[in-house]
Amino acid sequence: GNSVTQMEGPVTLSEEAFLTINCTYTATGYPSLFWYVQYPGEGLQLLLKATKADDKGSNKGFEATYRKETTSFHLEKGSVQVSDSAVYFCALTARNTNAGKSTFGDGTTLTVKP
Amino acid sequence: EAQVTQNPRYLITVTGKKLTVTCSQNMNHEYMSWYRQDPGLGLRQIYYSMNVEVTDKGDVPEGYKVSRKEKRNFPLILESPSPNQTSLYFCASSRGEGGDEQFFGPGTRLTVL
Numbered sequence: 001g002n003s004v005t006q007m008e009g010p011v012t013l014s015e016e017a018f019l020t021i022n023c024t025y026t027a028t029g030y031p032s033l034f035w036y037v038q039y040p041g042e043g044l045q046l047l048l049k050a051t052k053a054d055d056k057g058s059n060k061g062f063e064a065t066y067r068k069e070t071t072s073f074h075l076e077k078g079s080v081q082v083s084d085s086a087v088y089f090c091a092l093t094a095r096n097t098n099a100g101k102s103t104f105g106d107g108t109t110l111t112v113k114p
Numbered sequence: 115e116a117q118v119t120q121n122p123r124y125l126i127t128v129t130g131k132k133l134t135v136t137c138s139q140n141m142n143h144e145y146m147s148w149y150r151q152d153p154g155l156g157l158r159q160i161y162y163s164m165n166v167e168v169t170d171k172g173d174v175p176e177g178y179k180v181s182r183k184e185k186r187n188f189p190l191i192l193e194s195p196s197p198n199q200t201s202l203y204f205c206a207s208s209r210g211e212g213g214d215e216q217f218f219g220p221g222t223r224l225t226v227l
Contacts, residue, residue, distance in 0.1 A: 001173070006156075034215065043118075043204055043218035044157075089156060093216075100145060100164050101172065102216070106156035 002027040006090050006105035013080055013112050021075040021108045023064075023090035031092040033057075033066050033073040038087045038107070047075075047088070080112045116141045118219035120205050126225045127195060135190045135222050137205030143217075144210030146188040147172070148180065150201040151221075157204065163188055164210060195226040 007022040025033070032051045036044040048057030053068035062077045073090060090105040118139045127133055139146065147162035149172075159172030163182040177199055179191040188207075192199060202223050206216040 032214075036218075043220050044206075044216075045218065046215040049215055091157075100147075100162050100170065100210075102147060102149075102159050102162070103173070104149075104157040104159075106154060 002031070002092060002094060002101065002103045004090050004092055004103050004105040006088075006108050008106075008108070010109040010111060013110070015082055015112055015114050016079045017112075019075070019077040019080045019084075019110070021088055021090075021110070023073045023075065023105060025071050025073065025090075025092050025103075027071075027092055027094065027103075029094065029096040030068075031094050033064075034091045034093070035062070035064055035073070035075050036089045036091060036104075038089065040086075044089060080110070082112045082114055085110055085112045116217070118205055118207055118217050120203075120219040120222050122222060123220065124223050126227065128227050129196055130194050133192050133195060133224075135192075135203060135205075135224070137188045137190065137219060138186050139188075139205075139207040139217070140186065141207060141209075141217065142185065143207035144185070145208045145214075145216075146182065147206045147216065148178070148188070148190045149204045149206065150174065150199075151204060152201050160190070160203075195224075197226050200224060200226050 035047040037047045048059045050057040050066035148160040149157040161180040163169045205219040208214040208216045
């Protein structure tokens, strides 16, 4: 079956530091890839997505590129803020075989200190 | 306002007492899904539905039932809850194409004693 592996957390950074959260996946076919963010006490919301190889998703200074050759979708931000503190989930949704089946990583908790 | 609503938000119940968690979306989405979130395990998909009267198992369907009789609603049914179903549950919906984002409800925290 499909799987998503995220770098283990928690991650603690100082404000304005560079952020990378690694995400790799295994899947049949060509899934769509997503990063979702969950703030305390809330549901998940989309941060960015990419639907085909070499696509770059970006939003609020975060970026991730769909790398088919390395089956990766690493999340990066050049300068984090305290308000970025949250849990980040990498996810994929199958598009052909088992279309609609979604798989999430375990989540990475990010804490940004002033 | 476009949203996914879940009820109840919090529920404490006892083993074996049937319960239903409702989920409703107002975005005319084809696709709906249920997840459970447990510490260290991320989100795991329970069931999903690509359209009315079409449902499929996710990764952890045991002990759960769903139905999709109308497009906007996708209730999650626990016929005989057990303590290992204590979890945080999320409903989500999307337009249904594989590249579309899912919109999540606020979550239902269920405790089974």
